[in-house]
Amino acid sequence: MHEHFVDAELPGEPGWRSWDAVDRTRFNALLGSIAYRVEGEGPARRARVRMHPERRHSNLRESVHGGAILAFIDVALFAGARAFGLLEAGTAVTLGLDTQFIGGGTIGEPLDAEVELLRETGRLLFLRGLVVQGETKVAAFSGTVRKPTLR
Incomplete structure (x- = not known):
């Protein structure tokens, strides 16, 4: 456990870990429970980050709100970096996020962000991915995260 997030194995879900805010009054808690796992190896390695959209x-339109998808993508950048062992929860920040909406998301079905690390420098992470529900592509994204400043 980190002081801001609980990172733990999900019982009955081999390979999946939960990554939930300790302080349920913080923004991240609005998305509900977040889970992640690493899939593949080497250059094909991806982090799959999951949320469960609710009403x-x-x-x-009874679809997942675009703002909820954007918030999920932003959190998925950090959960993906966490899955790759590149970040602890803390003071890293999103510097840029570009998103293209492709289709609607359905309430009540898991929404996954497939996150790929493009490059890591001393201070930055460059990531991209897709938000999917099953075979349906919901959004494409790319983002840049600045790692925390060591003090």
């Missing part, structure tokens, strides 16, 4: 994540 509170819906828009008036």
